[in-house]
Amino acid sequence: MKKYKSSILLSFILLLIWEGIARYINAMYILPSPTKIIEKTFKLRKVLFLVHLPATLSVTLIGLFISIILGVSLAIAMSLNEKIERAIYPIMVVTQTIPVTALAPIFVLWFGYSIWSKVIVTTLITFFPITVNVYDGLRSTRTDMEELLVTYGASKKDIFIKLKIPYALPYFFSSLKIAVPISVIGAAISEWLGAQCGLGYFSKRMMTQLDGAGVFAPILVLSLAAVILVAIINILENKIINWRNEI
Incomplete structure (x- = not known):
């Protein structure tokens, strides 16, 4: 909590400024105040957390899962073959x-609602971002360590599993921290369009009803969902890459 103290303080100050400007303008449909959005x-x-949030999370998690499979597969293929990388x-x-x-309206025409x-x-x-980061991670392996493993009789498979994958893991988790907020945004945009x-x-x-606070309420829920997902990734990263602090 201590390392986020400055971030929390800055967020609180910005919210106070927002609150003051919103109260001064006094136009809820243009700029609702943070307190009105929370209210x-x-x-x-009930409708946000029990109906609409599960729908958005389903799109986000399924899209992320497919992106991880696709991104990691492409990254491995490009790292193993330069011709594939150029293509x-x-x-x-x-x-x-x-x-x-x-693109979103086109996909709606193809797959309906x-x-x-989405x-x-x-x-x-x-x-x-997953593909590029994992690819960079696989390429970041130190040449001298590869040569050392070769001298000990390690095969290409051994080098990939025991050296390249551990080197790529931090890059993989960094890519997830980028992809999660983007995936939430992508899900929301696709839902907005169809x-x-x-x-x-x-x-x-809510926008069609000129309800400013109603427009921002689901955005607040989206932000909270993204923060929680990134926090989960941080926990997993610290558990899986526990050797990093020992280097």
Whole structure:
């Protein structure tokens, strides 16, 4: 808690400034105050946490799972074969230049309002940081350590499992910390553009009613969900990479 003390203090100051500006403007539909947003979230807690949050989390977690499988597989393939890297990497970059807001309606036309139209959007914007970071991690292995293992008779499989994977693990967890907030954003955007439930859909519905606090309430829930997911990843990272502090 102590290491986050300054962050908590800064957040509190910013919220106070926001509260003061919102009260001065006094226009709830334009800029609701943090206290009004919290009140609205509490008032809508059942529909937000029991109906729309599970829908958004389903899209987020399924999209993340597919992104991890796809991203790690591509990273391994590129690290093992330079020709694959030259063929795949430019295509991956191109996929990141296409606006999500342009693709989401197309996926809705293809898959309807099912969960898969939203999962594809989430996967599309999250697999890239996972792929690039894991690929960089696999390439970061020290050459002298590889040569040492070779002199001891280690095979390429042994080098990959016992050296390259441990070196890539910190990069993998770093990529997850990037991908999780992006996946939450991607799920919300896809729901905003075409869905029948979810926090993004609910936020859009509140906007049509000019309910400023109602628009921000699901955003607050989204932020809390992202923070919790990143905290879980931090815990897993500290448990799995416990050898890092000993180096």
